[in-house]
Amino acid sequence: MRKFLKWTGLVILVLILGLYVVVILNQNKKYEAPYPNVSASTDSAVIARGKNLVFGSAHCANCHSPKGMEEKVSQGEEVPLAGGQEFDLPIGILYSKNLTPDETGIGKLSDATIARALRYGIRSDGTALFDFMPFHNTSDEDLVAVISYLRHQPAVKNIIPDHNFNLLGKLVRAFILKPVGPVGTVPVAVKRDTSAAYGKYLANSVANCRGCHTNRDMMTGAFTGEDYAGGLKFEIPTDSGTYSLTTPNLTPHATGRITGWSQQHFISRFRMGPLVKNSHMPWGPFSRMSDDELKAIYHFLQTVKPVNNTVPHGLVKEK
Ligand code: HEC
Ligand code: HEC
Structure with a gap:
């Protein structure tokens, strides 16, 4: 009996260790998706449209503002998009990114990389984003506007900590998380009216x-x-x-x-x-x-x- 218990214990231990190794090896699974044909413009009308999206309907400011600016955001004010807000979730703590042109922000990312993140849910390093953002079917025209405004803002230096996933978060990343992409065809532009x-x-x-x-x-x-x-x-x-x-x-x-x-x-x-x-x-x-x-x-x-x-x-x- 003791010998049997010893062997089962050992088998369970090996299984747990094996699972642990699989989870760790699968933390940074890479995915492929096309880079959207989107590049920033310096046209002032496009930048103005982007600003309306960022601080209005697309509400990037709601999640990518720095900590402590919640009151200003809730009054619809324009806040720097320096990021760092904490999302304390069952899977761990996630931080929103710095979206200003500083190198601690989007400075090192190309327009197409930012567009791919928003449309296909894939980070610049190829790993899957958690699906916080609803922009998979946002038109090319609106992505251009948003990215043009992001490039135009003043740079703010703000180093954002890495996400801190707990065990559940690591399991989700290894076995469940997949990038979320668009449904059907994404429009190039959508007519803006009251329809x-x-x-x-x-x-x-x-x-x-x-x-x-x-x-x-x-x-x-x-x-x-x-x-x-x-x-x-x-x-x-x-x-x-x-x-x-x-x-x-x-x-x-x-x-x-x-x-x-x-x-x-x-x-x-x-x-x-x-x-x-x-x-x-x-x-x-x-x-x-x-x-x-x-x-x-x-x-x-x-x-x-x-x-x-x-x-x-x-x-x-x-x-
Ligand atoms: C991040 C989540 C979230 C998003 C995005 C969101 N809502 Fe809401 N909405 C809520 C919650 C939670 C409530 C209930 C609390 C409240 O009234 O503020 C609510 C309440 C409402 C109400 C009722 C307000 C009242 O006074 O009773 C309306 C109308 C509404 N939402 C419309 C919309 C529309 C239209 C959009 C898109 C433009 C939208 N919501 C986007 C979470 C959201
Ligand atoms: C509901 C909150 C929310 C809104 C609204 C939001 N974001 Fe995010 N965003 C996040 C979070 C959280 C992350 C980190 C997610 C992750 O790493 O899995 C993120 C990540 C990003 C990334 C980083 C991708 C990478 O390579 O790591 C970019 C770029 C981005 N957001 C741009 C935007 C833009 C532009 C808007 C508005 C058009 C926007 N976000 C609106 C919460 C939000």
Whole structure:
């Protein structure tokens, strides 16, 4: 019996060691994807368009601002994109990158490398990015605008720490994480007007409305709910306990949050900024969206499939 136990113990030990080696060897798996045909422009109209995207609908500023600027961001102010915000997740701590032209930022990356990261979810070193950003189907024209603005900003020196993955994070990186790329054909340019078609493009491929207002598996990011039916739950730890906020249903159903809202009411709501403290919605950047952009999104939301889904409203005390 003792001998048997000794052998099983040894086999288990070898298996665990083997698994550990496989996990470590697979930490930096490399992936291939084409480099988009995108290069920065110095045209002032293109740079201005990029700035609108970065501080508005595409809300790069929300995640790539330095720590301690949350208040300014939530008021829609222009902050340096020096990065370093911490995302404390079940897989470890991730840091947003410095997006200014300094060499501690995007200074050493080519335009095509930045574009490939946004479209195909692949870092400059070939490894897969975690899918935080919804720009896989963003048009060539808008990627050019964003990158042109990034190149144009003042450089800020800010060394960002490497991500700190825990064991779960290492397992996810070894076995689950794959780069997320575009669905179907990516448009070269999208006509900017107040149509539902443009609203759909903004909501799905620029502003990430779909990414938050659809239920998802928090570990893999996969969509599990019906589009725009809400139900994605965010936990908010505070000194007085943990609260949660759940994204509302935006479909035109009786249980939808904006059902019955006029277009003007919808636009006015966006001009107000955050009303729920600690809301994850980037209200500050979104308050800078133009009336036309908001009209387009409003028109689009009237066209999505109505889904019956009652969602708790406001902060809910968890524990
Ligand atoms: C919801 C938060 C969020 C938003 C919005 C966001 N980012 Fe990021 N971004 C991150 C995080 C987190 C990482 C690091 C992810 C990783 O390394 O897996 C990152 C990484 C990057 C990278 C680094 C790729 C590399 O090679 O390491 C670039 C470039 C980038 N973001 C550009 C942008 C631009 C441009 C925008 C706006 C158009 C934007 N991001 C909007 C959170 C965000
Ligand atoms: C990062 C996640 C996130 C993104 C991106 C996001 N939302 Fe939200 N949204 C939330 C959360 C959480 C709430 C509930 C808390 C609140 O009202 O701020 C919410 C609330 C709302 C509300 C209800 C506001 C109210 O006063 O009751 C509307 C309308 C809305 N979102 C529309 C949108 C639209 C349109 C977009 C894209 C332009 C969008 N959201 C993008 C997370 C998000």
